[in-house]
Amino acid sequence: MRTSAVKSVLFVGGKRTEALEAARNSGLQVIYVGPKTDMTARHHELVDAAFLFPEFSPELALRAAIALRELIPFDIAYTAGDLYLETAARINHELGLKSNPLRTVSAVNDKALMRDILRDTGVHQVASAKIRNRLDLEEFVTSNGFPLILKPTRGSASEDVRIISDATELADVAAGLESAGNASSDSAAPWVAEEFLEGREFSVETHSAAGEHQILAVTEKFKTESFVEIGHVVPARITAEEHTMLTDETKAVLTALGVEEGPAHTELILTAKGPGLVETHTRPGGDAIVELIRIVAGYDIHEMTFSWLSGERADVSHKPLAGGAAIWFLTAEQGRVTAAGGETEARTSEGVQFASLSAAVGDVISEVRSSADRHGEALAVGEDADSALRNAREAVARFLVEVEPLNPAGDPVQG
Structure with a gap:
């Protein structure tokens, strides 16, 4: 209590x-x-x-x-x-x-500070550096090589996360840093560089009470090449050993950062050397992950949080409703939308609990650079993770979004 x-x-x-x-x-x-x-x-x-x-x-x-x-x-x-x-x-x-202490919450919102706090702790170490200018970036490459990840220190929703794979891409990005103006050595670094972690990505959903971290679920994640999330499924399709590695690492991260209570959403990549931390948040997972957990694991994260805060038990649970639950997002082709529909077909697809299309005729669809650039979603259940994921993807495939390509000036491309 x-x-x-x-x-x-x-x-x-x-x-x-x-x-x-x-x-x-x-x-x-x-x-x-x-x-x-x-x-x-x-x-x-x-x-x-x-x-x-x-x-x-x-x-x-x-x-x-x-x-x-x-x-x-x-x-x-x-x-x-x-x-x-x-x-x-x-x-x-x-x-x-x-x-939760202010420094803890500040750390999960400042990726450079988070890495500083976790350095020399028992968690898997991910090479990282604060990037203020071109020289910082080049020094990181000299020490760690390609590829590398560059992300905003205080970014969210996968926006502006980029991979730098070779010297040509490095030169392009470095030129962009210079054109934006170099930050001084005394100012906060606007970017953080991290080693590229190769492997499948997951998130571990937890609720903490008096510093004890309860595992609610492990979510399997799917992303575009530009790191925008386009799908999640619970339970993650992993072995018992992988589950233990991911959850043990998550508990170590939360303890090292000083998380005392409430929900957390911790993203990791399972590499050949073990799980590596991408980032963590002192909040529930987005993209309807809260609903996926409620359906499959029986935990209502919001209910747990306020049960704990009000002085009751935090480990409340309910009967699971399905063996698997998944959400999938629509990423449409770039251009001006000329036709949009299929919501009824998606909503009546097998296992679908919710489906919505946000693209409308006249909208201009640009490159998918963040979660805000997705244009539809479907949440579906199934007897297991595979069937739930299949149902969600098939529902999204029923959306109709037709576009006409645009030239750089924003005008239709002439055929």
Whole structure:
């Protein structure tokens, strides 16, 4: 049980309401602070009080939270959104509220800081370096060779992650760094370089309570060549030995970073030398992974979180609903959409629980560079992981998206 039970929670931002509903179901008072654009009719139904502002500002959110606590006391600030994690942690830190330490949350949002903290610990070491300019990048290549991964230090949703495979690609990327302007040695590094980890990718979903990390599921992940996630399946198709390696490494990472409580989503690649950490997050997994776990493992991550915070047992579980569950995303061809449809066919496909197409006639589809560039999804169940994955992919194949190619000026290409 948690030593200090929570009776009131301040939610920081977020358009989704599942966590708010779980807090309500646990009998907690719900207060909300965030941008007006995140607020929906369902939010209004769930919250007891709200402070809204036109655009999100971490400083404004902190000041608002401090002022609100004088009027409506709350016991913890919480969020499930990447954009707001560090702000919620800073509110807890400034007000002395029990939660994951600010340095822990900062580390999972700053990939360079995370590597610094994990260096010389018992976790699998991944070569990395802060990249401020061309020289930093060239020095990393000299020490570690090709290929390498370059990613924004504080990036999310797989945006701007790139692989550099040879000297030509290095020269192109380095030129881009120079044109953007070199950061000084005293400033925060905007990029981090990491050794390329070769192998299958997974995520381990956990819930922590008083520093003990409970494994909820291992998710198998699928990505494009530009590292954008296009599918997930639970359970991961791995051996018992691989499961142990992945989960043991995850627990070691969370302990080394100082994660004390709440959900975490840890991404790893299973290499020939064992699991290597990609990144971790002190929040539930996105892309409906929460739903996949609920269906297959019987754990509702939001319910577990607020059960723990309210002073109850965290290891609540329910009867699994299927042997496998998967979600698959549509990545359409580039161009202007001339026809779109097939939602009814996708939704009535075998095992489908949910299907949605976001592409519409007139939309311009660009290169898939982040999760925001996907244009449809289908979540399906099956008797096992293979059948669930097949059902989800077949449902997405039923979407119809036709495009006309565009030239660099944005005009249709003449045939």
